[in-house]
Amino acid sequence: MAVITMRDALNDALREELARDPNVFLMGEEVAEYQGAYKVTRGLLQEFGAKRVIDTPITELGFAGLGVGAAMVGLRPIIEFMTFNFSILAADQMVNSAAKMLYMSGGQYKIPIVFRGPGGSAYQVSSQHSQALESWYAFFPGLKVVMPSTPADAKGLLKSAIRDDDPVIFIEQERMYGMKGEVPEDEDFTIPLGVADVKREGTDATIVARSLMVPTALKAAEELEKEGISCEVIDPRTIRPLDIDTIITSVQKTNRVVVAEESHPFCGVSAEITAEIQERAFDYLDAPVKRVSGVDVPMPYAKNLERLAIPDVPQIVAAVREVAYV
Amino acid sequence: MATQVVMPKLSPTMEEGQVARWLKKEGDKVSMGEPIAEIDTDKATMEMQALSAGVLRKVLVQEGESAPLGQPIAIIGEPDEDISALLKSEPAPAKEAPANEEAPAKEEAPAKEDAPAKEEAAAQPETTPESEAAPAGEQKKAAPQPEIAREVQTDGKRPNGGRMLVSPIAARMAAESGVDLNSVKGSGPSGRIVKRDIEEAMKAPQAASPGATPKLSLVRPMAVPAGQPGATYGPSAYRDEPMSEMRRTIAKRLVTSLGPVPHFFLTTEIEMDRAADMRQQINTLYPDAKVSINDVIIKVAAVALIQHPQVNASFQDKTVRHYEHADIGVAVATENGLITPIVRAADVKSLLDIATEVRELAGRARSRKLKPEEYMGATFSISNLGMFGIDEFTAVINPPEAAILAVGAMKPKPIVREDQIEIHQMMRVTMSCDHRVVDGAVGAQFLQTFKQILENPLYLFLG
Numbered sequence: 061m062a063v064i065t066m067r068d069a070l071n072d073a074l075r076e077e078l079a080r081d082p083n084v085f086l087m088g089e090e091v092a093e094y095q096g097a098y099k100v101t102r103g104l105l106q107e108f109g110a111k112r113v114i115d116t117p118i119t120e121l122g123f124a125g126l127g128v129g130a131a132m133v134g135l136r137p138i139i140e141f142m143t144f145n146f147s148i149l150a151a152d153q154m155v156n157s158a159a160k161m162l163y164m165s166g167g168q169y170k171i172p173i174v175f176r177g178p179g180g181s182a183y184q185v186s187s188q189h190s191q192a193l194e195s196w197y198a199f200f201p202g203l204k205v206v207m208p209s210t211p212a213d214a215k216g217l218l219k220s221a222i223r224d225d226d227p228v229i230f231i232e233q234e235r236m237y238g239m240k241g242e243v244p245e246d247e248d249f250t251i252p253l254g255v256a257d258v259k260r261e262g263t264d265a266t267i268v269a270r271s272l273m274v275p276t277a278l279k280a281a282e283e284l285e286k287e288g289i290s291c292e293v294i295d296p297r298t299i300r301p302l303d304i305d306t307i308i309t310s311v312q313k314t315n316r317v318v319v320a321e322e323s324h325p326f327c328g329v330s331a332e333i334t335a336e337i338q339e340r341a342f343d344y345l346d347a348p349v350k351r352v353s354g355v356d357v358p359m360p361y362a363k364n365l366e367r368l369a370i371p372d373v374p375q376i377v378a379a380v381r382e383v384a385y386v
Numbered sequence: 387m388a389t390q391v392v393m394p395k396l397s398p399t400m401e402e403g404q405v406a407r408w409l410k411k412e413g414d415k416v417s418m419g420e421p422i423a424e425i426d427t428d429k430a431t432m433e434m435q436a437l438s439a440g441v442l443r444k445v446l447v448q449e450g451e452s453a454p455l456g457q458p459i460a461i462i463g464e465p466d467e468d469i470s471a472l473l474k475s476e477p478a479p480a481k482e483a484p485a486n487e488e489a490p491a492k493e494e495a496p497a498k499e500d501a502p503a504k505e506e507a508a509a510q511p512e513t514t515p516e517s518e519a520a521p522a523g524e525q526k527k528a529a530p531q532p533e534i535a536r537e538v539q540t541d542g543k544r545p546n547g548g549r550m551l552v553s554p555i556a557a558r559m560a561a562e563s564g565v566d567l568n569s570v571k572g573s574g575p576s577g578r579i580v581k582r583d584i585e586e587a588m589k590a591p592q593a594a595s596p597g598a599t600p601k602l603s604l605v606r607p608m609a610v611p612a613g614q615p616g617a618t619y620g621p622s623a624y625r626d627e628p629m630s631e632m633r634r635t636i637a638k639r640l641v642t643s644l645g646p647v648p649h650f651f652l653t654t655e656i657e658m659d660r661a662a663d664m665r666q667q668i669n670t671l672y673p674d675a676k677v678s679i680n681d682v683i684i685k686v687a688a689v690a691l692i693q694h695p696q697v698n699a700s701f702q703d704k705t706v707r708h709y710e711h712a713d714i715g716v717a718v719a720t721e722n723g724l725i726t727p728i729v730r731a732a733d734v735k736s737l738l739d740i741a742t743e744v745r746e747l748a749g750r751a752r753s754r755k756l757k758p759e760e761y762m763g764a765t766f767s768i769s770n771l772g773m774f775g776i777d778e779f780t781a782v783i784n785p786p787e788a789a790i791l792a793v794g795a796m797k798p799k800p801i802v803r804e805d806q807i808e809i810h811q812m813m814r815v816t817m818s819c820d821h822r823v824v825d826g827a828v829g830a831q832f833l834q835t836f837k838q839i840l841e842n843p844l845y846l847f848l849g
Contacts, residue, residue, distance in 0.1 A: 315555050315581055346553040346581040347574070385574045385582075 061242040069211035069243045070100045070232065073218040074138065076247050078108050081136060084222060087114040087123055088140030088177070097142045098178055098237055124150035124175070128157045131173040131227075138222060144179035144231055145189050151196075158227035159202030170225045176218070178234035179207075180272060180322050181370050187358030190366075192271075192323030197229040198300040198332075204228040204253055205299040209274035211241040213297055216251030224253060233272045233322075256303035258310070262292035265316040265380045268307055268333055270295055273320040273371065280376035289384050299329055304336045311337055315346035316383040320376050325353035347383040352376055388463025388472055389438045391422070393453045396434070400427045404452040404631050405459060409433075410442045416462060423459075426631040430568040441465045444473065450628040551578035559584045619730035621763045622711035629705050637701065637822035648821040651780050652829050656837045658796045658811040661686075664843045672738065680716070680770050681741040683793060686839045688712035688732035689846060691766055694832040698765050700786035701822045707786075715764030715784060716744055718751045725751050726784060728764045737846075772796060778814040788823040789832075792816045 064072075077084050090097045092105040092115040105113040116123040120141065127137035141147045147154065154175060161169045180192045198205045204226055208214035214232065221228040259274055260281050269277035274295045281291035292310050296303055311317055317337055319330040334349045355369040393403050404426040416422055421433040422442065440462045447459040461472050552560070552567060556579045560567050565587045572579035629637075641648055661682050668677050691698040691712040700707045712733040715726035727747035729740055750756050766788070769781040772795035781792035796813040815836075819829040839845045 315553075343554050343558045346555045385580055 061244055063240050064211055064243050065237065066208070066211040066214045066232070066239050066241070067098065067100055067237040069215040069241075070218055071102060071104070072243070072245075073215045073222070074101065074104060075107065077219055077222040078104065078112055080247070081222075083134065084136045084138065085112045085114065085130075086138045086140065087116055087127060089116055089118060089142045091115060091140050096140070098234070100232075100237070101140065120146050120149035121153060124153040125157065127173050127175075128153055128161065128171060128227075131158075131171045132161065132169045136172045136174075136222060138174045138176060141175065141177035143182075143189060143234065144177050144193055145191055147175060147177070147193070150175075154197070154203070154227070154229070155200050159200045162226070163202060171227045172223075172225045174218075174221045174224075174228045174230055176221075176230035177232065178237070179231035180233045180235070181354070181359060181366070182234040184361060184363055184366060186361040190359040192231075192321070192354065194229070194231055194270075194299050195323060195328045195332075198329060202227065203300065206230045206253060206297065207271040207299060208232065208297065209236075209259070209269075209271050209295050211239065212243045213251060213257070213295075215243050216249055217253065217297060219250045220253050223250070228253070231271070235272055239275070251297070253298045254301035254303055255298070256294055256296040256306035258292065258306070259295050260291065260293040262290040262314065264290045264314055265318060265384050266292045266294060266307070266310040266314045267318045267320060267376060267380065268294050268296065268330075269320040269376075270297070270299065270329070272322055273376075276371065276373055277320055277376055279373045280380065283373065283377050284380055287381075287386070289380060289386065291380060296333075302333070302336070304333075304340065307333065307337065308341050311341045312344045315344055316380075317345075317349045318352060318376060318379045318383060319349065320352040320371055320379075322354045322370055324356050325351055326356060328353060347385065350379045350383050352379045388440070388443065388461055388467050388469045390458035390472055391434075391436070391460040391462055393447075393455050393457050393459050394425070394434055395455050396425055396432045397427045397430070400455065402452050402454045402631075403427050404628070405447050405449050406431050406630075407449055408445060412442055412445055413465075414442050416440065416442055428631050428635045430632070431630075436462060438462050443467070443469050452631070551576055553578060553580045556581050556584045559588075563588050619711065619713075621759065622709040622713045622731065622765055624707050624709045626702065626705040626707050629702075633706060633822075636825075641822070647783050647785055649780075649783060649818045650821050650826065650829075651816050651818055652826070652833055653778065653814060653816040654833050654837055655812055655814050657801070657841050658813045661840050661843050662796065662811050668737065675738050675741055676745065677737055677741040678744075679772075679796060680768070680793070681737055681744055682843065683770070683791075683840070684714050684716065684729055684732050684740055684744065684768060685735075685737050685846065686836060686843070687766065687768060687791060688714055688729075688735075690832055690836040690839060692733045693835055694828065696828045697789055697819075697824055697832045699788050699823050700765070701788065701820055702786065706823055709765040711765070713763065713765045715761070715767035715787070715790075716747070717767060717769035717781070718748045720752050720754070722754065725756065725761055726764060726767055727751050727756055727761050767791070768793060772813070778816060780816050781818055783818050783820055785820075788820040789829065790818050791836075792818065 074086060078086065086101060086104060091101045092110060092113045095102040095105070101113065124139055127139040130137045141150070158171050158173055161171050179194070181190045194205050194207060197203050204224065206217050206221055206228055208217050218230060221230050260278055262281065267277040267281065274293065277293045281293055284291050292314055294307055294310050296307065319333050321328060321330045323329065325331070330351045330353055334351060337349055338345070352371045352375050354371065357369065359369055360366050396403065406424040406426040408423050410416055410422045416436040416439060418436055418439045420436050422436045423434045424431050425434050441464065442460060443463045444461040446461070447453045453459050461469050463469050550567060551572060551574070553574065557567070559565070559581065560570070563584070565584055567579060570579050570583050570587045571577070573583050574580040658679070662679065665677050665679055665682055669675060695708050698709050698712055711731040714729045714732045716729060717724055717726050729735070729743055729747070732740055735743070747756070747760065751761070764784070764787055767784050767790040769790060770793040771779055772793055775795050778794045779792050781790045783790050792815065794814040796811050798809050799812040800807045801810050801812065817829055817833055
């Protein structure tokens with residue numbers, strides 16, 4: 061297996077799916093001539109031409125809506141947001157059209173669309189350009205929400221998202237595009253949506269982490285291992301549908317849980333996971349479920365404050381110690 | 387300024403508490419948050435912490451005595467302070483004890499000036515009764531300062547008025563494994579009992595696990611004067627032990643379920659070969675003795691009772707009465723009905739004496755010549771219907787005795803021993819127990835000893 065960056069793994073997934081299915085096309089700001097603001101779409105215009113890889117003006121609501129219409133008539137659009145912060149402008153098309161069309165048309169219209177792009181915290185781009193919005197989209201029935209944490213997952217999940225007949229929100233962590241990992245080259249390599257991955261096995265505490273928090277949790281688990289605390293790290297990979305069964309199985313084994321996330325804690329995904337755990341595994345808990353979240357403020361611009369606003373390894377280590385009563 | 391210590395509410399259903407033990411004597415210094423007494427509630431024995439500092443000036447409720455919630459049980463003050471006002475003051479009526487724990491806390495809050503204190507007051511309902519009982523104007527000083535109150539909460543004892551903190555899985559494991567949470571010290575935050583505490587407790591040998599074979603001890607738990615041959619015995623001396631709140635609750639509940647004397651029954655089968663041999667040999671040596679199997683059973687029961695004083699007991703109104711000797715009532719059927727003449731102090735009498743006495747008592751019973759003291763006030767009874775060919779039956783307890791043993795017929799039966807069928811003289815006995823006094827495990831342990839001695843009657847000569 062080749063060791064490549066997450067950026068290239070995503071590029072491979074897009075290329076393979078564009079090649080496999082002529083109904084797939086890619087649309088967004090700077091995706092064609094500029095080769096992608098984050099170079100995820102590099103070379104695709106040259107390979108597939110301007111009908112399949114389309115530059116748009118700065119009109120999020122417009123091209124998102126155009127994508128929904130294209131999906132209704134049988135195409136499989138991939139809409140790239142330059143960052144998911146700008147998807148807020150297109151939220152009406154995503155939430156009111158894409159998410160509900162299957163239901164409101166009585167099943168007549170499938171919406172096989174992928175909205176993808178970078179999300180989460182970045183490097184000193186301040187509060188309007190540095191936010192984790194997954195809990196927004198996960199809130200609405202009809203939308204699937206995917207967040208990969210490794211290059212291999214990124215490729216396998218994106219291919220599944222493109223092949224899925226429902227609208228999928230695919231959020232790539234901006235800081236992780238350069239992250240390297242082994243990625244299968246097989247064109248049929250896909251990872252099903254709604255299946256969590258045990259990134260590390262352990263016995264004493266479960267850390268549920270997604271996206272950027274997965275490598276952070278794995279480092280924390282290594283440190284805790286030195287203290288004799290064995291951590292299991294579960295990456296749900298899909299926020300919705302959420303593979304709660306895998307999480308519950310792990311909680312039943314370890315009896316202690318830390319849920320780590322970059323986004324704000326209030327009404328966040330960690331709140332949902334925590335609620336599910338207490339409903340389904342209350343009798344297995346040995347400690348209250350502990351959440352480690354981003355700070356509940358708009359993301360600061362100042363570098364030192366920005367660093368403080370995002371959960372880091374010491375915070376997860378401390379949280380695990382707390383639930384393990386050491 | 388002196389303050390009254392009142393009976394705290396230590397469990398949600400508690401109405402009154404019993405001072406099990408004072409941990410401080412009058413004149414001892416106490417600091418805030420320090421345990422000063424152990425209180426027996428309807429559920430458990432818990433430590434009561436001092437909510438003010440000073441000297442324990444006066445104990446108002448002695449060990450073993452009960453007091454309703456909110457009643458002053460002691461006074462804490464300065465060593466030389468005049469406490470006569472507090473001694474005279476009316477005890478706070480129990481109904482003032484907080485039914486709704488939050489409401490009084492709210493009333494108390496305005497007396498404090500800092501905002502954090504409010505939260506503490508809400509979090510620590512047990513501060514309320516004391517503040518209410520304290521004379522007006524002293525309230526502010528009696529209320530704990532927030533910093534200290536917080537220390538109290540995290541010192542590993544049970545915070546929040548004794549509410550036990552248990553993690554869900556620890557609670558479940560305890561329920562499944564039979565670990566008594568009251569005996570477990572929590573190692574989690576604020577003394578929360580967590581999984582590892584239960585695992586520890588499960589590793590530790592259980593003090594009185596019902597399945598364990600008790601080591602047969604012939605050391606007498608109570609000082610019993612050595613029996614003098616031929617001495618006559620009146621009714622057994624006894625010692626009344628104050629009834630614990632828990633025992634009282636057990637008694638109350640069981641009576642509502644199963645009549646005034648809540649019975650339960652324990653049956654076991656005993657191999658009688660050796661006992662029968664022994665009886666035969668004795669009768670060969672002393673042809674006049676005419677020792678019966680029933681006499682052997684009386685003697686063995688008496689010896690076993692002395693080893694299990696909890697069975698040689700009776701339920702009194704406020705106490706459990708433990709007897710020094712085993713006065714065994716022997717059920718005798720007469721034309722006029724059943725009567726149970728008593729072999730006093732059978733534990734110290736020889737088999738020959740017992741045999742003679744039983745024959746004599748039974749004879750007079752049939753001719754209705756027994757005096758009341760000869761058939762009233764046994765500590766335990768035996769009813770034997772073996773001679774009528776009854777294999778097994780249950781006898782009805784004769785109050786206030788705590789148990790009666792129903793003895794069936796001894797007959798040869800095939801028994802499987804090490805995959806071989808052997809024929810042994812077997813006898814089934816069923817003990818009816820007064821559950822208010824005798825719990826299942828206690829009764830079972832007694833029967834185990836009884837059976838062990840009867841199967842190896844040589845034990846009788848080792849005591």
